[in-house]
Amino acid sequence: MSQKPLNIAICGVGTVGISTIEILRDQREALLSRSGRSLLVSHVGARREHTDHDYGDARVSRDVMDLARDPDVDVLVELIGGTSVAYDLIKLAIQQGKHVVTANKALIAEHGNELTALAETAGVQIRFEAAVAGGIPIIKTLRESMAANDVSEVAGIINGTGNFILTEMSTKRRAFDDVLSEAQALGYAEADPTFDIDGTDAAHKLAILASLAFGIPLSIDAPMKQGIQDVSPEDLEYAASMGYRVKHLGIARQTNQGIEMRVHPTLIPEQKQIAAVDGVLNAVMVSGDAVGELLLVGPGAGGAATASSVCADLVDIARNPGGSGPALGVPASQLSEQALVPSEQIASEWYVRLTAADQSGVMSDITQVLANRDISIESMLQKPPAPGSGKVPIVLLTHMAPQSVMTDALSEITALGEVEPDFALMRVEAFDR
Ligand SMILES: NC(=O)c1ccc[n+]([C@@H]2O[C@H](COP(=O)([O-])OP(=O)(O)OC[C@H]3O[C@@H](n4cnc5c(N)ncnc54)[C@H](OP(=O)(O)O)[C@@H]3O)[C@@H](O)[C@H]2O)c1
Numbered sequence: 267m268s269q270k271p272l273n274i275a276i277c278g279v280g281t282v283g284i285s286t287i288e289i290l291r292d293q294r295e296a297l298l299s300r301s302g303r304s305l306l307v308s309h310v311g312a313r314r315e316h317t318d319h320d321y322g323d324a325r326v327s328r329d330v331m332d333l334a335r336d337p338d339v340d341v342l343v344e345l346i347g348g349t350s351v352a353y354d355l356i357k358l359a360i361q362q363g364k365h366v367v368t369a370n371k372a373l374i375a376e377h378g379n380e381l382t383a384l385a386e387t388a389g390v391q392i393r394f395e396a397a398v399a400g401g402i403p404i405i406k407t408l409r410e411s412m413a414a415n416d417v418s419e420v421a422g423i424i425n426g427t428g429n430f431i432l433t434e435m436s437t438k439r440r441a442f443d444d445v446l447s448e449a450q451a452l453g454y455a456e457a458d459p460t461f462d463i464d465g466t467d468a469a470h471k472l473a474i475l476a477s478l479a480f481g482i483p484l485s486i487d488a489p490m491k492q493g494i495q496d497v498s499p500e501d502l503e504y505a506a507s508m509g510y511r512v513k514h515l516g517i518a519r520q521t522n523q524g525i526e527m528r529v530h531p532t533l534i535p536e537q538k539q540i541a542a543v544d545g546v547l548n549a550v551m552v553s554g555d556a557v558g559e560l561l562l563v564g565p566g567a568g569g570a571a572t573a574s575s576v577c578a579d580l581v582d583i584a585r586n587p588g589g590s591g592p593a594l595g596v597p598a599s600q601l602s603e604q605a606l607v608p609s610e611q612i613a614s615e616w617y618v619r620l621t622a623a624d625q626s627g628v629m630s631d632i633t634q635v636l637a638n639r640d641i642s643i644e645s646m647l648q649k650p651p652a653p654g655s656g657k658v659p660i661v662l663l664t665h666m667a668p669q670s671v672m673t674d675a676l677s678e679i680t681a682l683g684e685v686e687p688d689f690a691l692m693r694v695e696a697f698d699r
Pocket of ligand 1: 277278279280281282283311312313314328330344345346347348351369370371372396397400453454457566567568569572
C-alpha cells in the first residue's frame with residue numbers, strides 16, 4: 267500500500283464529471299484496497315465557478331489545457347464532450363505522456379483510430395469504458411473477456427434516452443416531446459438531444475462496438491442510421507397487439523456478404539429478453555463461437571452509472587499502468603477493413619403500415635404486388651375505418667426481403683391510387699438465426 271497515489275485530472279464537471287469526483291471521494295478506502303494505491307483527484311478543469319461543487323484539495327483551473335500540461339498528473343479524464351476541445355485536450359495529454367480516460371463516444375468514433383495509435387506510440391493507455399452503454403462493462407467484455415472468440419454479432423439497445431422515450435410512449439401513451447423534456451431534466455439526454463433522437467449517438471457507439479468485435483478501424487460513417495423521431499404511438503400499439511415491442515437497436519453482424527452495421531427502430535418478439543429492457547436501461551447481446559450468446563443489461567446513462575465505468579478504467583490503470591492490451595483489442599496498425607453490406611441489400615422481415623381506401627379489392631392488389639416480388643406475408647392486421655374517413659389502416663408483417671425489394675414494392679403499392687403515399691416501415695428482428 268506504499269505506492270504513490272495515481273494523480274487524476276478531471277476535465278469537465280457536468281453530470282458525469284461531478285459524479286466521478288464524488289465516487290472517487292466516497293469510495294476512497296475501497297478503491298485504495300482494490301487498486302493498491304490511492305486514486306487522488308489532484309486537478310480539476312472547470313471553465314466557470316460552481317459554488318455547489320466540492321473538489322476537496324484539488325487544484326482548480328479554468329483552462330483545461332493546463333491539466334494536460336500539469337507534470338504531476340498521471341491520468342487525464344476527459345468529460346467535456348464534443349469533438350473540438352476534447353480532441354485537442356486528449357492529444358495534448360497523450361503527447362505529455364499521460365494516460366487518458368474518456369466517456370466521449372463521438373470523439374472515439376471520429377478520432378479513435380488516430381488517438382489509439384498515438385497512445386500506443388507514446389506508451390500510454392486510452393480507455394473509454396463509459397463511452398458505450400454507460401455503466402455496462404461492454405468494452406472490457408469485448409476487448410478482454412471475448413478475446414478467445416470469433417464474434418459474429420453485437421447488437422443492442424445502446425441509447426438510454428431513446429429507450430426511455432419509446433418505453434414511456436408505449437407503456438404510458440405519453441407524447442414524444444413530453445418524454446424528451448423529462449429525459450433532459452433527469453440528465454439522461456445529451457445537452458443537445460438531436461444525436462439521441464436521430465440515431466447518431468447509437469451509430470457512434472455501434473462503430474466502437476464493431477471495431478472491437480471485428481477488428482475493423484473505427485468508421486463514423488459506416489452504420490446505416492435511422493432515429494426514433496418517426497415512430498408513432500399507433501405503430502407502437504399495432505406492434506404490441508401483434509406480440510412485438512419496438513426498440514431502437516444498433517446491430518453489427520458478420521455475414522457472408524460482409525458486415526452489416528445498422529441503427530434503427532426494430533420490432534422484437536415480446537418474449538425475447540431484450541424486448542423487456544425498458545426505460546433508461548441499455549442491453550447489449552454478443553455472440554461468440556466459443557461462449558455462445560451473452561446479454562448484458564444495465565443503466566446506459568446517468569451520472570453515477572457512467573462515472574462507475576470511468577472509475578473502473580481508473581482502477582485498471584492504477585493496477586496496471588503498463589497496460590492490459592491495445593485499446594481496440596488489436597494494435598491500431600492491425601485493424602483491417604472489411605466489406606460493408608449496403609443497407610439496400612440488407613434483408614430482414616418487415617413491419618409495414620399502410621392507409622388504404624375502404625373498398626373491396628385493395629387487399630388483393632397489395633398482396634399481388636408483394637407476391638410478384640416474392641415477399642410473403644407472415645401476418646396481417648386490418649382495423650375498422652375511423653368513422654367518416656373511408657380509410658383503413660392495414661398492418662402487415664412480412665417474411666425476409668432485402669430493403670431495396672421492399673421499398674420498390676411499396677413504391678408500386680402507393681402508386682395504386684387506393685393507398686395513401688405515407689406509410690410506416692420498420693425492420694423486425696427475431697434474433698433466432
Ligand atoms: N450524461 C450521461 O448519462 C452520459 C453517459 C455516457 C457518456 N456520457 C459522455 O460523457 C461526457 C460528459 O457528459 P455529461 O453528461 O457530463 O455532459 P455535461 O453535463 O454537459 O457536462 C459537460 C461539462 O463540460 C464542461 N465544459 C464544456 N466545455 C468546456 C471547456 N472548454 N472547458 C472546461 N469545461 C468545459 C461544461 O461546463 P459548463 O458547466 O460551464 O457548461 C460541463 O460542466 C460526454 O462525452 C458524454 O457523451 C454522458
